[in-house]
Amino acid sequence: MCGIVGYIGDKDAPLICLQGLRRLEYRGYDSAGISVVVDGLLDTRKVVGKLDNLEALLQTEPLHGPVGIGHTRWATHGKPSVDNSHPHLSCAGDLAVVHNGIIENYSELREQLRGEGHEFRSQTDTEVIAHLIEKLYQGNLGDAVRAACHELRGSFALGVIHQSHPDLLIGARRFSPLVVGIGKGENFIASDMGAIRKWTDQVYVIGDDEMGEITSQGIELFDLEKQPVHREIFNIPWPAEAAEKGGHKHFMHKEIHEQPAAMRECLLGRLSSPDKPIVLEGLNMTDDDIRGLKKVIFAACGTAYHAGLVGSFLMENFARIPSEGDLAAELRARNPVVLEGTLAILVSQSGETADTLVALRELKEKGARVVSVINVVDSSIARESDGVVYIQAGPEIGVASTKAYTLQVLTLQMLACHFAEVRGVQPPEVLRDMKIGIMNVPEQAAECLAREDDVKAVAAKYYQLHNALYLGRGISLPTAMEGALKLKEISYIHAEGYSAGEMKHGPIALVEPALFTVAVAVQGDVYEKMVGNIQEIKAREGPVIALATDGDEYIPGEADDVMWVPACPELISAATAQIPLQLFAYHVADMKGCHIDQPRNLAKTVTVE
Ligand code: AGP
Numbered sequence: 001m002c003g004i005v006g007y008i009g010d011k012d013a014p015l016i017c018l019q020g021l022r023r024l025e026y027r028g029y030d031s032a033g034i035s036v037v038v039d040g041l042l043d044t045r046k047v048v049g050k051l052d053n054l055e056a057l058l059q060t061e062p063l064h065g066p067v068g069i070g071h072t073r074w075a076t077h078g079k080p081s082v083d084n085s086h087p088h089l090s091c092a093g094d095l096a097v098v099h100n101g102i103i104e105n106y107s108e109l110r111e112q113l114r115g116e117g118h119e120f121r122s123q124t125d126t127e128v129i130a131h132l133i134e135k136l137y138q139g140n141l142g143d144a145v146r147a148a149c150h151e152l153r154g155s156f157a158l159g160v161i162h163q164s165h166p167d168l169l170i171g172a173r174r175f176s177p178l179v180v181g182i183g184k185g186e187n188f189i190a191s192d193m194g195a196i197r198k199w200t201d202q203v204y205v206i207g208d209d210e211m212g213e214i215t216s217q218g219i220e221l222f223d224l225e226k227q228p229v230h231r232e233i234f235n236i237p238w239p240a241e242a243a244e245k246g247g248h249k250h251f252m253h254k255e256i257h258e259q260p261a262a263m264r265e266c267l268l269g270r271l272s273s274p275d276k277p278i279v280l281e282g283l284n285m286t287d288d289d290i291r292g293l294k295k296v297i298f299a300a301c302g303t304a305y306h307a308g309l310v311g312s313f314l315m316e317n318f319a320r321i322p323s324e325g326d327l328a329a330e331l332r333a334r335n336p337v338v339l340e341g342t343l344a345i346l347v348s349q350s351g352e353t354a355d356t357l358v359a360l361r362e363l364k365e366k367g368a369r370v371v372s373v374i375n376v377v378d379s380s381i382a383r384e385s386d387g388v389v390y391i392q393a394g395p396e397i398g399v400a401s402t403k404a405y406t407l408q409v410l411t412l413q414m415l416a417c418h419f420a421e422v423r424g425v426q427p428p429e430v431l432r433d434m435k436i437g438i439m440n441v442p443e444q445a446a447e448c449l450a451r452e453d454d455v456k457a458v459a460a461k462y463y464q465l466h467n468a469l470y471l472g473r474g475i476s477l478p479t480a481m482e483g484a485l486k487l488k489e490i491s492y493i494h495a496e497g498y499s500a501g502e503m504k505h506g507p508i509a510l511v512e513p514a515l516f517t518v519a520v521a522v523q524g525d526v527y528e529k530m531v532g533n534i535q536e537i538k539a540r541e542g543p544v545i546a547l548a549t550d551g552d553e554y555i556p557g558e559a560d561d562v563m564w565v566p567a568c569p570e571l572i573s574a575a576t577a578q579i580p581l582q583l584f585a586y587h588v589a590d591m592k593g594c595h596i597d598q599p600r601n602l603a604k605t606v607t608v609e
Contacts, residue, residue: 030080033098043063336363
């Protein structure tokens with residue numbers, strides 16, 4: 001996600017913005033910039049790379065002034081470059097905008113503005129906002145911003161300044177977070193409270209389609225109809241040093257809780273109605289290309305591999321295309337036969353994993369079309385793919401992948417549904433139900449997070465054991481495998497994800513009171529078989545934690561403990577079912593005092609084979 005800081009007051013705005021942006025560095029970024037209004041003129045400095053580059057530029061080309069906005073960019077549209085970095089300016093260069101979010105209708109707005117003579121310098125959606133405000137400006141900056149927000153579809157947190165209004169800073173938001181900081185003789189805007197906690201512990205958390213017109217002496221909050229809005233002052237309960245994690249103890253915990261909002265970003269502009277086609281910009285495949293597919297190969301590592309297994313299951317079970325999920329490191333070793341009409345889908349959070357990149361090159365060389373499902377824009381795997389679908393998760397700092405996984409799954413759910421629709425292999429009502437189910441995932445994820453205390457209570461019963469089995473069947477097998485990976489990589493408990501159907505072929509020999517089993521037994525085609533597996537384990541005195549669907553009255557009598565998930569079609573259960581397992585692993589590791597964000601021996605990105 002991008003980071004925004006704005007300041008108006010008696011201090012030096014560029015200095016405040018730079019220091020504030022440093023507290024947002026954890027969000028990850030690839031470029032940065034600051035604009036100020038001084039002596040009736042707007043001036044801007046922008047760089048590619050880290051804030052140190054911006055600080056160095058400000059040394060050689062100083063910028064000072066009492067009102068300014070700053071930005072760290074996490075690329076979503078357009079690769080990292082000075083032109084694509086924020087702030088973005090109007091044609092006249094008298095107005096600057098910084099933005100976090102995704103403007104769904106930026107293409108049509110850009111064409112419309114181009115037709116009216118506006119010239120664009122970047123590939124970004126954000127620049128459209130600067131030109132739109134310029135077009136609508138008739139002397140009142142607040143009115144122009146409100147009018148522009150009415151025309152924007154999608155998500156935004158905005159900071160706006162104008163050289164004709166040296167005493168005004170504007171902040172507006174829809175879906176993307178923004179707070180207004182309350183100072184004495186100075187005021188602020190920021191993407192999160194941590195960025196400005198050094199200077200104030202009081203903020204207004206403004207709501208969607210609300211904005212602040214801010215001077216150094218006061219703050220006025222309005223809705224987009226210019227009706228005044230009343231917001232209670234929020235007193236930030238934690239000290240500045242806790243800021244980067246937004247009050248969370250670990251980045252992993254923060255990222256687990258970011259999932260509903262990140263999921264909504266992932267769906268934005270792609271799946272807005274069950275009665276409309278899914279639009280996956282960047283896929284770069286025509287309907288004929290999709291109809292011509294004869295096989296899909298998923299290749300990835302670790303968590304991304306588990307997401308690929310979910311994708312492979314859906315591609316075959318729902319889109320009816322022969323499909324397989326491979327470990328990238330193993331694919332090359334078997335010298336795969338790639339037939340005509342093969343699509344390779346490479347899944348990767350970082351887009352830099354060496355094994356996955358090697359697999360991409362191998363499959364491409366053998367004639368496969370390559371599409372990647374990636375988080376980091378313009379990463380190596382993205383650049384070498386024929387098509388890229390970004391998951392829009394924002395930076396993931398914790399080494400153990402959480403939100404990237406569920407957004408990879410969500411993206412692959414959309415992809416499989418899109419392919420099924422184009423190939424005409426599912427009836428309209430089935431497709432519609434699938435789209436409704438996918439659209440409900442963010443709310444269901446939020447419901448799972450609301451049950452964190454229940455999961456924590458279960459973790460307290462098991463965190464001192466040393467061995468675990470995670471069992472699943474069908475589309476829940478990857479859920480079990482990913483749950484086991486989460487536990488082992490942050491708590492160091494030996495956990496194996498296994499096909500429940502395989503229990504009787506060996507693993508059941510391990511069952512004893514000291515080994516606990518997590519059984520993914522959500523409602524669906526394999527539920528009865530999973531109950532049977534639970535009974536087999538209980539008969540051998542193995543403790544069992546079941547992952548079960550709300551309303552299941554049978555499971556509580558079979559398992560020792562239950563973690564509950566909201567009811568949803570089994571085919572799209574993989575994303576929400578993972579959340580209790582993430583929370584379970586997190587609390588087990590926390591109770592063991594493990595170094596959760598940087599587990600021993602692990603790196604966030606493995607760029608060596
Ligand atoms: C997952 O929690 C691990 N951090 C690791 O397995 C990771 O998923 C794997 O290294 C692949 O990384 P990528 O998604 O960046 O390609």
